[in-house]
Amino acid sequence: MILRSFILFVIALTSVAFSIPENVERKADKEIAKFYNTESFSKETIAVSKELNAKTMSEFGNENLFKILSGGKFLGYGYIGNAPSKTATFDYLVLFDKNFVVTKSKVLIYREEHGGEISSKRWLKQFIGASPKTEELVYNRNIIPISGATISVKSLTTEMNSLLKSIAILQKSIKL
Incomplete structure (x- = not known):
């Protein structure tokens, strides 16, 4: 009985851990509508198998990778x-064109007192044009550092590199 309860708890925790919170989804939807200048759009989830997901560096699941129509x-x-980030996490949105070239990046929710400068449109513009085919993004080489936000800058840079490499893996494995 205790083992069964523990297993159910782990399953429930795992499913909650990888789901997109409602407030994050709302902010993402607002950004998508604004970027594409439309109030009416839908998101079609791109399903990624567990086996393929294991080969990628980014976690795909629970509707976090999608087509916009x-x-x-x-x-x-x-x-x-x-x-x-230093003591918490932050949520972000990346929009791509049909060739998976980054057209917009946006920090949706930043939960720290310091380092929120990574939310700046000016700073985030440096990701526009990046794609699975471009060179790796490197802190202090082609990614501008921000004093007081070093951990968050490095984290988002790492996440973007992982996402782009993962997209390249998906492009070879499934029809996107």
């Missing part, structure tokens, strides 16, 4: 992720 027209792709 409006009126039956394909607009692009989106990804909602979560990255570590």
Whole structure:
């Protein structure tokens, strides 16, 4: 009985740990509508098998990788992720065009007192144009450091590199 309860608890915890919180989803939807200048759009989840997910560096599941459609027209792709900061985590959105070139990145929720400068549009612009085919993003070489936000800058840079490498793996394995 205790073992069964423990297993159910672990399953419940795992399913909650990788789900997108409602407030994060709302903020992402607002950004998507604003970016594509539309109020009416839908998100079509891209399913990634557990086996393929294990080969990637990013965690795909629970609707965090999706196609964006409006009126039956394909607009692009989106990804909602979560990255570590000094003592907490932050949620971010990456929008891609049809070739998986980054068209927008946005920090949706930042939970620290310091380091929130990574939410700046000006700083985030440096990710625009990155794709699975571009060179690796490197802190202090092609990614500008921010004093007081070193951990968050390095974290988002690592997350973007992992996401782009993972997208390349997906492109070879499934039809996107």
